[in-house]
Amino acid sequence: xxxxxxxxxxxxxxxxxxxxxxxxxxxxxxxxxxxxxxxxxxxxxxxxxxxxxxxxxxxxxxxxxxxxxxxxxxxxxxxxxxxxxxxxxxxxxxxxxxxxxxxxxxxxxxxxxxxxxxxxxxxxxxxxxxxxxxxxxxxxxxxxxxxxxxxxxxxxxxxxxxxxxxxxx
Numbered sequence: 538x539x540x541x542x543x544x545x546x547x548x549x550x551x552x553x554x555x556x557x558x559x560x561x562x563x564x565x566x567x568x569x570x571x572x573x574x575x576x577x578x579x580x581x582x583x584x585x586x587x588x589x590x591x592x593x594x595x596x597x598x599x600x601x602x603x604x605x606x607x608x609x610x611x612x613x614x615x616x617x618x619x620x621x622x623x624x625x626x627x628x629x630x631x632x633x634x635x636x637x638x639x640x641x642x643x644x645x646x647x648x649x650x651x652x653x654x655x656x657x658x659x660x661x662x663x664x665x666x667x668x669x670x671x672x673x674x675x676x677x678x679x680x681x682x683x684x685x686x687x688x689x690x691x692x693x694x695x696x697x698x699x700x701x702x703x704x705x706x
Contacts, residue, residue, distance in 0.1 A: 584633060584654065590614060591624045595634060596651045600644035 584592065594609045595601060607621045616624075625645055628634035633649040667673045675692070678684050684692075 584628075584631070584649075587616075587620075588624050588628055588631075588633070591621065591628060592633065592647060592649065592651075592654070595645060595647045599646040600637070601646075602639075602642045602644060604642075606645065 590610060590613075591606060594606050598605070598609075603618070603622050603625055606625065607616075607618045610616055610621060625634060625636075629636060629645075633647065634645050635648050636643045636645045638644075663669060663671060663674060675684075678688075
């Protein structure tokens with residue numbers, strides 16, 4: 538499992554954006570620079586689309602056995618049991634899922650929380666496509682009339698809350 542401690546102490550947990558910080562890392566296997574994320578001090582490797590489907594099951598019901606995950610995914614994916622077990626193994630190796638032995642079965646639970654994953658992916662997308670700026674993303678939706686009244690109200694509330702919290706900064 539690729540984990541790295543960044544010397545973070547308890548005081549660091551109170552800093553904004555600690556739980557999902559972008560970090561530039563060099564991938565020596567393919568000799569390239571990539572943006573990855575640190576979630577709770579653990580360097581998270583990218584989650585594939587197939588692995589994400591398994592994670593979604595675990596976010597809905599956990600702990601779960603491999604067979605329970607297979608049953609949930611059987612209709613939608615038609616993956617073989619061995620495929621699902623391989624995906625669970627990859628997620629364990631990446632640190633996104635943990636397991637504990639319960640008799641002869643293993644119970645799997647997500648370590649990577651859905652909100653943290655969504656934040657990581659959102660930040661990654663905004664960094665790649667919009668050079669880290671959110672305004673062009675929202676402007677694009679507004680220009681295409683893709684913002685509902687509820688979206689606009691929620692954005693206004695978020696901005697007002699942010700302004701209130703950062704008034705003295």
